[in-house]
Amino acid sequence: MNLLIVYYSTYGNVYKMAQLVAEGAREVQGVEPVIRRVPELIPAAVVDSRPEMKAGADLQREVPPVTLDDFRKAGAIAFGTPTRFGNVSAQLKNQIDQLTSLWMKGELEGKPAGVFNSTGSLHGGQETTLFTMMAPLLHLGFILVGVPYSTQELFTTQGGGSPYGPGHVAGPDSQRPIDQQEAAICRALGRRLAEVGRKLQE
Numbered sequence: 482m483n484l485l486i487v488y489y490s491t492y493g494n495v496y497k498m499a500q501l502v503a504e505g506a507r508e509v510q511g512v513e514p515v516i517r518r519v520p521e522l523i524p525a526a527v528v529d530s531r532p533e534m535k536a537g538a539d540l541q542r543e544v545p546p547v548t549l550d551d552f553r554k555a556g557a558i559a560f561g562t563p564t565r566f567g568n569v570s571a572q573l574k575n576q577i578d579q580l581t582s583l584w585m586k587g588e589l590e591g592k593p594a595g596v597f598n599s600t601g602s603l604h605g606g607q608e609t610t611l612f613t614m615m616a617p618l619l620h621l622g623f624i625l626v627g628v629p630y631s632t633q634e635l636f637t638t639q640g641g642g643s644p645y646g647p648g649h650v651a652g653p654d655s656q657r658p659i660d661q662q663e664a665a666i667c668r669a670l671g672r673r674l675a676e677v678g679r680k681l682q683e
């Protein structure tokens with residue numbers, strides 16, 4: 482079973498979270514994580530003129546862009562975004578809006594999905610972003626999967642991560658590394674989505 486991890490990331494933090502979600506998915510037998518990025522909407526000239534944006538883009542240069550077939554083939558899907566004013570990024574929302582043809586045919590109905598995100602600050606909108614992302618996913622017919630408190634790191638995290646999904650606090654310069662608790666919560670979502678996806682295919 483493919484577990485699609487589709488994300489947007491300007492500076493690379495959400496990309497690194499996607500890799501951690503993939504690590505968790507790989508722990509489940511028979512599950513293959515597939516990491517895909519959505520199209521950038523920031524003009525290339527702007528990205529090239531900002532060293533920290535360029536470094537983020539360079540980090541992800543080898544990641545293939547997502548296709549509708551990636552969504553069709555997936556048995557479970559994780560959606561990742563940086564927070565933008567307490568909300569989902571325009572780049573990821575743009576991709577979700579392009580799922581209309583699959584929505585019309587009900588092709589995504591019944592697939593499990595989870596959400597993860599990164600913010601600059603601790604109270605900058607992790608939960609609002611995760612909840613905002615969930616609304617279109619419910620319209621599309623996904624079955625939402627979170628991270629329950631059997632994941633002990635939910636009790637100890639000093640950064641991001643909640644039952645609604647993994648989170649990372651990237652700091653004011655977006656350079657704070659993902660810490661151990663945040664990483665464990667990312668892996669937990671990957672593992673859980675993989676397990677639920679497998680069970681639904683039985």
Ligand SMILES: Cc1cc2nc3c(=O)[nH]c(=O)nc-3n(C[C@H](O)[C@H](O)[C@H](O)COP(=O)(O)O)c2cc1C
Pocket residue numbers: 489490491492493494495496537562563564565566567568598599600601602603604605606651655
């Ligand atoms: C236009 C814009 C709006 C942002 N809004 C928020 C916000 O509301 N709350 C917050 O904590 N961080 C905010 N940030 C910071 C980003 O969430 C942060 O850079 C991001 O999590 C880093 O992820 P990335 O490395 O994957 O791009 C904003 C950044 C930009 C560029």
